[in-house]
Amino acid sequence: xxAPAVTPDPLHLVLGEEELLVERAVRAALEAARLAxxxxxxxxxRVTEITPAELAEMLSPSLxxxxxVVVLDAAQExxxxxxxxxxxxxxxPADGVVLVVVHTGGGRxxxxxDLPGALRKAGARLTECAKITKPSEREAFVRDEVRRAGxxxxxxxxxxxxxxVGQDLRELxxxxxxxxxxxGGKIGEAEVRRYHRGRAEVTGFVxxxxxxxGDRVGALEALRWALHLGVAHVLIADALADAVRTxxxxxxVGRADPFRLAxxxxxxxxxxxxxxxxxxxxxxxxxxxAMQVVADLNAEVKGVAADPGYxxxxxxxxxxxxxxPR
Amino acid sequence: MTPAVTTGVWADVVGQxxxxxxxxxxxxxxLHFTSGRSAAPGAMTHAWLFTGPPGSGRSVAARSxxxxxxxxxDAEEPGCGECSACRxxxxxxxxxxxxxxxxxxxxxxxxxxxxxxxxxxxxTTGRWQVVLIEDADRLTEGAANALLKAVEEPPARTVFLxxxxxxxxxxxxxxxxxxxxxxxxxxxxxxxxADVLHRRDGLDPQTAEWAASVCGGHVGRARRLATDDExxxxxxxxxxxxxxxxxxxxxxxxxxxxxxxxxxxxxxVSGTLDEAERxxxxxxxxxxxxxxxTASATRGAKGALKDLERRQKSRATRTQRxxxxxxxxxxxxxxxxxxxxxxxxxxxxxxxxxxxxxRAAAGQWTPESALRxxxxxxxxxxxxxxxxxxxxxxxxxVTALHTGR
Ligand SMILES: [Zn+2]
Numbered sequence: 001x002x003a004p005a006v007t008p009d010p011l012h013l014v015l016g017e018e019e020l021l022v023e024r025a026v027r028a029a030l031e032a033a034r035l036a037x038x039x040x041x042x043x044x045x046r047v048t049e050i051t052p053a054e055l056a057e058m059l060s061p062s063l064x065x066x067x068x069v070v071v072l073d074a075a076q077e078x079x080x081x082x083x084x085x086x087x088x089x090x091x092x093p094a095d096g097v098v099l100v101v102v103h104t105g106g107g108r109x110x111x112x113x114d115l116p117g118a119l120r121k122a123g124a125r126l127t128e129c130a131k132i133t134k135p136s137e138r139e140a141f142v143r144d145e146v147r148r149a150g151x152x153x154x155x156x157x158x159x160x161x162x163x164x165v166g167q168d169l170r171e172l173x174x175x176x177x178x179x180x181x182x183x184g185g186k187i188g189e190a191e192v193r194r195y196h197r198g199r200a201e202v203t204g205f206v207x208x209x210x211x212x213x214g215d216r217v218g219a220l221e222a223l224r225w226a227l228h229l230g231v232a233h234v235l236i237a238d239a240l241a242d243a244v245r246t247x248x249x250x251x252x253v254g255r256a257d258p259f260r261l262a263x264x265x266x267x268x269x270x271x272x273x274x275x276x277x278x279x280x281x282x283x284x285x286x287x288x289x290a291m292q293v294v295a296d297l298n299a300e301v302k303g304v305a306a307d308p309g310y311x312x313x314x315x316x317x318x319x320x321x322x323x324x325p326r
Numbered sequence: 327m328t329p330a331v332t333t334g335v336w337a338d339v340v341g342q343x344x345x346x347x348x349x350x351x352x353x354x355x356x357l358h359f360t361s362g363r364s365a366a367p368g369a370m371t372h373a374w375l376f377t378g379p380p381g382s383g384r385s386v387a388a389r390s391x392x393x394x395x396x397x398x399x400d401a402e403e404p405g406c407g408e409c410s411a412c413r414x415x416x417x418x419x420x421x422x423x424x425x426x427x428x429x430x431x432x433x434x435x436x437x438x439x440x441x442x443x444x445x446x447x448x449x450t451t452g453r454w455q456v457v458l459i460e461d462a463d464r465l466t467e468g469a470a471n472a473l474l475k476a477v478e479e480p481p482a483r484t485v486f487l488x489x490x491x492x493x494x495x496x497x498x499x500x501x502x503x504x505x506x507x508x509x510x511x512x513x514x515x516x517x518x519x520a521d522v523l524h525r526r527d528g529l530d531p532q533t534a535e536w537a538a539s540v541c542g543g544h545v546g547r548a549r550r551l552a553t554d555d556e557x558x559x560x561x562x563x564x565x566x567x568x569x570x571x572x573x574x575x576x577x578x579x580x581x582x583x584x585x586x587x588x589x590x591x592x593x594x595v596s597g598t599l600d601e602a603e604r605x606x607x608x609x610x611x612x613x614x615x616x617x618x619x620t621a622s623a624t625r626g627a628k629g630a631l632k633d634l635e636r637r638q639k640s641r642a643t644r645t646q647r648x649x650x651x652x653x654x655x656x657x658x659x660x661x662x663x664x665x666x667x668x669x670x671x672x673x674x675x676x677x678x679x680x681x682x683x684x685r686a687a688a689g690q691w692t693p694e695s696a697l698r699x700x701x702x703x704x705x706x707x708x709x710x711x712x713x714x715x716x717x718x719x720x721x722x723x724v725t726a727l728h729t730g731r
Contacts, residue, residue: 245717299714
């Protein structure tokens with residue numbers, strides 16, 4: 001397929017602090033440039049890290065007329081000299097070069113504050129990426145995401161998704177994409193719930209895996225995420241118990257061929273193999289302690305504990321404490 | 327002390343002379359009442375609560391009392407054991423004795439309501455309408471409320487006999503308790519148990535004595551151990567665990583063994599029962615019939631079958647848990663024996679036939695670690711009581727038994 005005869009906008013201003021949107025705008029500019037010239041190269045720097053000479057070099061057309069996309073990050077920190085150079089260049093952009101200026105909209109110096117205005121006057125294509133703070137903006141974002149992925153979502157579905165996933169745009173975007181891929185075009189509350197139940201099991205499993213490998217930050221984060229998603233406490237407790245008991249069983253029989261052990265232990269070989277790797281972080285005292293923790297936890301999530309979420313967190317911390325190299 | 331009554335239906339009430347005296351007196355008073363003669367005021371009560379430790383024979387005592395209430399034999403010694411009323415009452419087939427044995431985990435409200443209705447009828451053949459509830463501690467709250475109404479205002483000729491283990495006193499509602507006359511049974515002595523195994527069940531004195539000495543005061547358990555090879559084999563394998571945990575690797579085979587043997591015991595118990603019940607139900611519903619109304623009858627039968635299967639499943643869970651608990655009681659006894667040996671205490675052992683193992687263990691472990699092991703067993707029993715998955719609870723227990731920490 002031959003490239004369509006389009007000339008990409010030579011000048012872009014990406015304005016705002018919403019990281020996901022900023023990244024998308026930059027990627028869109030790059031893709032547009034590559035539509036015209038698939039070989040176009042990308043150069044990306046922070047404005048504070050280049051000299052005017054380097055900038056001039058970057059923005060001058062190459063001898064062989066190859067396309068180039070120059071991204072200047074953190075333009076709100078720009079110095080006077082570079083700001084002047086950019087403004088001057090903007091009035092007469094070079095052929096085959098696309099300049100993308102990424103600016104939060106703020107800035108301390110006058111030069112930095114004036115830069116967006118100057119670029120707009122010079123005809124830069126503006127992409128607004130203001131931080132999304134209001135619920136209505138977040139809902140609009142979700143609707144757009146689903147539409148981008150080729151689907152439609154009703155208001156109840158939007159509410160359910162925001163409730164289940166939380167406020168992080170990246171998570172929302174990936175959930176929206178996944179939902180359209182899994183559930184097809186039309187998405188309502190039921191599809192969202194089904195999707196998250198599927199994820200729930202995986203989530204308990206992730207908590208367990210991080211806990212038994214001693215990843216303190218990761219385990220606690222995964223646990224909070226799981227609790228936030230509303231994963232049943234019992235499911236997380238079961239996943240923890242299964243992970244600890246599997247390691248204990250595998251390490252009790254000593255090192256041996258996973259395929260031979262698989263039959264003996266009644267587990268698939270990959271599970272044995274993984275547990276053998278995880279077992280390196282455990283000694284017998286630690287395993288004994290962890291087994292007691294998961295047994296206690298099983299009772300706690302079945303109604304003994306007043307706050308099962310807290311019981312889970314304490315259990316994860318205890319497992320992490322019991323984890324130590326042998 | 328009154329000499330023990332060991333004739334008629336009372337012979338089954340093992341090692342409870344005081345309870346038998348009270349019940350016999352009440353049965354006599356009841357007889358006077360039904361025959362129109364005056365009775366000592368307060369001697370007869372319409373609601374009884376039989377409590378006692380597991381195995382003390384609560385339901386046996388209640389059945390014997392029910393028989394005595396219906397007995398048509400000697401009026402001064404009710405409960406002759408020979409008249410048809412006594413025999414059918416003990417067997418649970420007497421028309422005026424309803425025996426409720428909760429097969430699931432609890433007795434439902436609807437079951438209790440229909441029971442209360444039956445209880446209000448006049449006795450058909452006997453003197454009293456007797457309702458015997460074997461595990462009153464497993465009543466749901468709704469069922470307990472339905473029962474309470476009947477117990478508070480009992481029909482003139484109705485007697486409620488409730489049974490509940492004394493180690494779960496809180497499980498029977500305070501209000502129901504307060505409306506009942508409480509009959510507390512104690513743990514029968516080994517001598518009394520050996521005596522009944524020998525004289526009633528015809529076991530040789532040696533076997534009877536051994537079984538009585540290792541059953542923890544549980545008459546049914548003693549009978550089982552004396553007559554069932556499989557039960558003896560299971561006890562042996564459980565009591566091999568404490569000294570068998572030499573390496574960490576020994577933990578999992580031992581745990582598997584405990585859990586699997588409880589499972590298989592439950593399967594043996596329920597397997598035969600399940601099939602018989604299913605057949606009985608199918609016969610009753612006229613399975614395989616043709617003609618008018620068959621389709622709707624089949625739908626009804628399917629519902630009933632589903633209901634039966636649900637009950638059977640919950641009974642299997644219960645049986646399995648009970649079997650596991652029995653193994654844990656045996657284990658606890660072993661560690662208790664080790665503690666006694668460590669302190670040189672002169673108390674009867676739970677497992678006198680394992681005295682040698684007990685001494686060996688007492689030589690290996692500090693008293694503190696033996697105590698921790700005992701506590702771990704008790705904690706595991708509690709965990710199972712709270713529905714912790716058996717495998718998780720047992721593996722954690724056996725690990726603790728291995729480390730002693
Ligand atoms: Zn009789």
